[in-house]
Amino acid sequence: MNKIYFDHNATTPVLGEVFDAMVPFLKDQWGNPSSIHWAGRGTRKAVEDARESVCRLLNCQNVELIFTSTGTEGDNHAIKGAAYANKNKGNHIITTRVEHPAVLNTCKHLAKEGFEVTYLDVDSDGLIDLDALKAAITPKTILITVMFANNETGVIFPIKEIGDIARERGVLFHTDAVQAAGKVLIDVQKLNVDLLTVSGHKIYGPKGVGALFVKRGVRLVPLIHGGHHERNRRGGTENVAGIAGFGKAAEIALRDMDKEIEHLKALKDRLEAGLGKIPHIKVNGHLEKRLPNTSNISFEFVEGESLLLNLDMKGIAASSGSACTSGSLEPSHVLVSMGLTHELSHGSVRFSLGKSNTVEEIDYLIEIMPPIVERMRSMSPLYAGAK
Numbered sequence: 310m311n312k313i314y315f316d317h318n319a320t321t322p323v324l325g326e327v328f329d330a331m332v333p334f335l336k337d338q339w340g341n342p343s344s345i346h347w348a349g350r351g352t353r354k355a356v357e358d359a360r361e362s363v364c365r366l367l368n369c370q371n372v373e374l375i376f377t378s379t380g381t382e383g384d385n386h387a388i389k390g391a392a393y394a395n396k397n398k399g400n401h402i403i404t405t406r407v408e409h410p411a412v413l414n415t416c417k418h419l420a421k422e423g424f425e426v427t428y429l430d431v432d433s434d435g436l437i438d439l440d441a442l443k444a445a446i447t448p449k450t451i452l453i454t455v456m457f458a459n460n461e462t463g464v465i466f467p468i469k470e471i472g473d474i475a476r477e478r479g480v481l482f483h484t485d486a487v488q489a490a491g492k493v494l495i496d497v498q499k500l501n502v503d504l505l506t507v508s509g510h511k512i513y514g515p516k517g518v519g520a521l522f523v524k525r526g527v528r529l530v531p532l533i534h535g536g537h538h539e540r541n542r543r544g545g546t547e548n549v550a551g552i553a554g555f556g557k558a559a560e561i562a563l564r565d566m567d568k569e570i571e572h573l574k575a576l577k578d579r580l581e582a583g584l585g586k587i588p589h590i591k592v593n594g595h596l597e598k599r600l601p602n603t604s605n606i607s608f609e610f611v612e613g614e615s616l617l618l619n620l621d622m623k624g625i626a627a628s629s630g631s632a633c634t635s636g637s638l639e640p641s642h643v644l645v646s647m648g649l650t651h652e653l654s655h656g657s658v659r660f661s662l663g664k665s666n667t668v669e670e671i672d673y674l675i676e677i678m679p680p681i682v683e684r685m686r687s688m689s690p691l692y693a694g695a696k
């Protein structure tokens with residue numbers, strides 16, 4: 310059976326070039342980057358070269374980037390770090406209802422500690438109302454955190470506009486750009502963002518490494534206290550191999566971005582045109598303001614988990630929303646926030662495409678999908694009425 314992977318928003322395979330860049334640091338080059346002797350010099354250089362590459366992807370300076378263990382840690386560091394550093398100024402944080410759990414649950418935790426959190430609603434396109442954002446800002450607001458692109462629907466938020474509003478009102482702005490990196494151009498110089506999170510394994514790098522951009526002059530309370538690593542902002546001996554792999558992945562992401570976007574967009578358009586022939590389906594999220602690789606589709610009268618199992622039996626890996634919530638019976642908080650009924654949310658599948666996907670794979674999906682959907686619907690009493 311052919312294996313087809315349409316779940317790149319959950320994680321991406323490690324590229325060969327990335328693997329090759331990591332190997333020396335799992336083997337012969339084992340020195341501590343903090344050592345001043347010969348054993349540490351090579352690993353220090355590897356960490357700083359990788360920093361340079363990730364900075365180029367974001368267009369920031371080397372002193373503005375902290376390596377973290379994951380995207381989740383980056384989000385935690387940005388949000389808790391900014392909240393604690395500014396608690397004398399205020400206790401109010403603004404976010405959206407559709408953030409990744411790494412942001413939502415961090416905000417929930419802070420709410421238990423006495424911070425106040427406003428969760429902005431999204432419309433049926435999955436976007437927030439900028440006037441509602443402006444109206445939510447109070448003199449006590451210290452942080453706005455809005456994701457760059459949604460992991461479930463691919464919807465891209467107006468980061469520049471939000472940054473402008475935050476800047477004008479003197480509020481820090483964090484964005485979780487884990488899904489955006491490599492799929493849209495990110496230029497922190499042009500965006501007025503103060504804090505921005507990325508993760509290695511979503512851009513064909515290894516798992517267990519991420520980075521947080523911290524604009525020069527922005528103060529954060531560290532999450533992990535320890536030695537003088539990362540300019541005293543994150544203690545702990547660096548994950549050199551992981552960082553080296555992340556650096557290589559960032560270099561490739563920047564180098565191949567235009568080509569990649571074109572490739573992904575063509576495949577996604579083909580997928581949506583093909584599956585669009587199935588009746589009673591809907592593509593979720595704003596049709597234009599969306600990542601080039603993500604297609605979240607609701608199939609009415611179908612149970613998403615069963616659909617995924619049927620696809621899995623044909624070798625196709627897709628997902629129902631975020632990997633972190635699949636397996637739970639809760640409907641996607643993202644789709645419910647966009648106004649979908651629980652039933653329709655449960656009938657939604659996310660196809661997230663990547664580098665190695667081909668036209669043939671998309672055509673295979675388009676071919677096998679209608680009979681699977683039809684068979685599943687034929688078992689639904691509701692469908693008989695709607696037909």
Ligand SMILES: *Cc1c(COP(=O)(O)O)cnc(C)c1O
Nearest residue numbers: 379380381409411460487488508
């Ligand atoms: C995957 C993901 C994260 C978490 O990154 P990890 O490195 O897996 O911890 C955070 N935010 C978004 C939007 C993601 O897609």
